[in-house]
Amino acid sequence: MEDNAEDRSRALKTAQKVPFLEYPSSNTxxxxxxxxxYYxxxxxxxxxxxxxxxxxxxxLLDETEARAGCDRSFHIYSANLLGFDDADHDPFGSAPGTEPFVLEDQVRHCYDRLAQVNMADPASGQAEKKPFDEVIxxxxSVGTYIAVELFHRHYLLRKAIRGGTAAAQSGGTVDGFANVNLKAGILLFATVTNIALSPSGKRMNNLRTSPFLNRNAHRIARRFxxxxxxxxxxxxxxxxxGHPPDAAAIVVRWLKSRDGLWQALHLGKDxxxxxxxENWSEDIWEIEEEAAAFDGGEDSVAKNAGPAEGAAETKTATATPGGEKFxxxxxxxxxxxxxxxxxxxxxRRRQNQRGRTRIVIDEGxxxxxxxxxxxxxxxxxVKTWIDEIIAQ
Structure with missing residues (x-):
């Protein structure tokens, strides 16, 4: 999808009303x-x-923070994707330019939102806004694809800044996303390649490739x-x-909303x-060699633990110092x-000798x-992996 200024402006305007949740630390x-x-x-x-x-x-993170010697405080933040709350957008189809959001819109939304949240930590105790020291x-699911895409764009942005091109292209102002110190990624039930070939993906793709269903599936579902x-x-x-009561109430609220189901189907098709x-550079799976120079820090020595309980583990071979990145x-x-x-x-991850990827396949x-x-x-x-990340 091309970077259309009107689409980006719409996404930014919408983002101001997107519901979010945050769980700050009491140890700041x-x-x-x-x-x-950032989830x-x-x-x-x-x-x-x-x-x-x-x-x-x-x-669980409160328990980690309470351990003797822990030098971290953790702030959990997550927000809706665009279009899933009726209050954050104009009714879909009500006017030109009010179509549901596609995957690229969601990537841009997360890109901008993360840059904003990174500089707006209310618990930092600083009169001047200060970025988080590190970001996990x-x-x-699709959030894993968005996460890897953000790592990719972050890598390209920092590379451009080091080359002296990014600031020049933006009139001398460095993109705020460059201030995000991405330390590691945690990808749960990853859908990062060829999702249309999966069992559920084939059904969704049939909906997308049928002219009638592509145009009308959301209308049929809405009428029902x-x-x-x-x-x-x-x-x-x-x-x-078989959903628990709280989850059932959320499902019903989403299904009964004006545009929520349409947005889910539209995004799913996209x-x-x-x-x-895969079209990402292999570089994003590696520890960025120049990250230490960019951040003013040093790469740490890897400390690897065993696989999570009830899971089979595979690790990529490593040839450079540092811990896991993904x-x-x-x-x-x-x-x-x-x-x-x-x-x-x-x-492919195993073949990359510089890769920093811990892959676990659930055995449950x-x-x-x-x-x-x-x-x-x-x-x-996730808590086990976070403990490993901060030990690096």
């Missing part, structure tokens, strides 16, 4: 390094689905949902689908088009991941939508 003094954990949701991009996960992770970028009373829909989601063959968690039988493509992705049965019933299990894994 004593010279602790401030670490932002990108999957599709549907409704941040409330992840409240149990964030609550569990906050509790986490994502789920309008006929189902809210109470009955809640009963179906709770008793038949994911089938955009998340295809922790990637795949479901054992993920309907949104083609196993052949997943295995090829893992093989945690489903793709883990945030509905398995938040505690996944939070435990």
């Amino acid at each position: 003094g004593g010279g602790r390094k401030r670490c932002l954990i 990108i949701t999957g599709n549907p991009g409704v941040v409330d689905f992840y409240i149990p996960f964030f609550t569990a992770l906050r509790r 970028l986490a994502g789920h 949902l309008d006929l189902v009373p809210t109470g009955l829909l809640n009963f179906i989601v709770r008793r038949i689908v 994911e089938m088009r955009a998340i295809a063959e 922790y990637i968690f795949f479901g054992r039988k993920d309907e949104w991941v083609a196993e052949k493509c997943r295995d090829e992705f893992i093989s 049965n945690i489903p793709h939508d883990f945030c509905i019933k398995h938040s505690e299990e996944v939070a435990e894994k």
